[in-house]
Amino acid sequence: MCGSLCDDVVVLLGDGGRIIEVENACAVGASKFLSAQSEHRLKTPLMKKNGKFVEVSLEKAVKETAKLLADAERPLLYGWSNTECDAQRVGLELAEAVGGIIDSTTTICHGPSVLAVQEVGCSTCTLGEVKNRADVVVYWGSNPIHAHPRHMSRYTTFPRGFFREKGEKERTVIVVDVRRTDTAKLADYFIQVKPGYDYEVIAAMRAILKGYYINASEVGGVPTSKIKEVVEVMKNAGFGALFFGMGLTMTRGKHRNIDNAISLIADLNSFSKWILMPMRGHYNVSGTGETFSWVTGYPFAIDFKRGFPYYNPGETTSIDLLIRGEVDAALIVASDPVSHFPAAAVRHLAKIPVATIEPHQTPTVEISKIVIPPAIAGIETEGTAYRMDHVPIRLRKVVDPPEGCLPDKEILEMILDEVRKIKK
Amino acid sequence: MAKKSLEMTLITCRTIDQGVAREGEKMEYDYQRACGVCYMDYEDMRLLDILPGDCVLVKSPYGEVVLRVERSKDEPHKGILVVPLGPWANKIVDPETHSTGMPSLKGMPVTVEPAFESAVPNIKVLISELQS
């Protein structure tokens, strides 16, 4: 599931609680439910012996994980975006108990957006408001057709809204990207920007809005006349919403791109009503930001080594810690960093002892020393998750988990108890 | 004959196939099919004398990887090589975070050359390379 966190999914069950069909979900959402009962699902805790996994009891796996974390000088507790908020909260307690660093997948998706919001603030709203009011929708460096497949149909473009009774016919869609993506093909305006020149195009838009003359025929590969045309549409919006993705956070400029985009939205608010929202990837990555912030005051990359929460992106962020070779043990929960971190960071992760709480066979499981399969939140256990607009949604239990698989929260509580016994 | 090669800009991306394979099937061939691939313009393929389905070696200052080539559905984006996020792309991306925590996963220069004799490494091979 993605950050759209669709809450209209219907799961049809057959005999013995078998999931036979998933209605309303997109292909990605459906495969999340169907894979829960696939033959590759992990069902018993595993530990590596002579390079091979052997089955162990849950108690043994928990004890060994606690020991691994308690003995470490600089343990990293990473992941958290594919589980519910209560498990995240216990994760924070565990990080504090072992004096470790806790970080979420925000670090490799919208970390720069968080940094920008902390610097300049941000005007935003819920997706319900966008659905009911927006008449101009901008996707910048984001391709929801592939990454958030129902975003346009549920919230922004196609649905009828309270003030947008004709749905799509009353809305103008603008896409800014380096290539004509499947989302761009549906847009009314497509701006094809040169890779790494988003900052310049945003700056040009702001200059035009403020009435300055641009003494160049093109900016960042985009004809100035086209930028002017789009700015005019944005200026005259009744309610505009700008959604941005990795195209802004992962390119040159990173948080400065977002900083500038937020300022563009602030400028547009002199003419009309505009909001902006990051397109969050994992279904509860927004929840990590919420939970971590209300417990520690910081949204990600929190270091408990000093006995109190300390936050300094670049220093306490996972990739930097791993590349510097600073981490000496890791607990990975509901995430797969081996698939998503640059090779330089993964090489260090592969050298240190790793315990993973994960229901599926993943590359991270392959490099782990201990693996504990949990019940999957939102399918086999309840919980709370936050949609990308920070609206909390209750996750339901649909089927029973495989025998012996406990929710992430309970496994973490068991590890925490063991750690406390060791540290006493 | 000198080996052809092309300087391109690497952009990582998300695709729906990658999203589907990501959910529980990461050690399966589906994941390799979805992520061990790169998309480029037909014009760029002509410059390299390759066809869809051929393999290319993509090199960056941080590593190299063999990928299968597909013609991009999103052309024209001449000079841009699009690779889905995943363990294959991770071998060639720039890990520098510029003190933000976020590596530079889009917009780095790479060299692409035909690799007719090579095959896309499977996920197990990639993992053992990272462990060695």
Ligand code: SF4
């Ligand atoms: S759009 Fe996102 S949340 Fe909705 S069903 Fe698809 S993956 Fe799940």
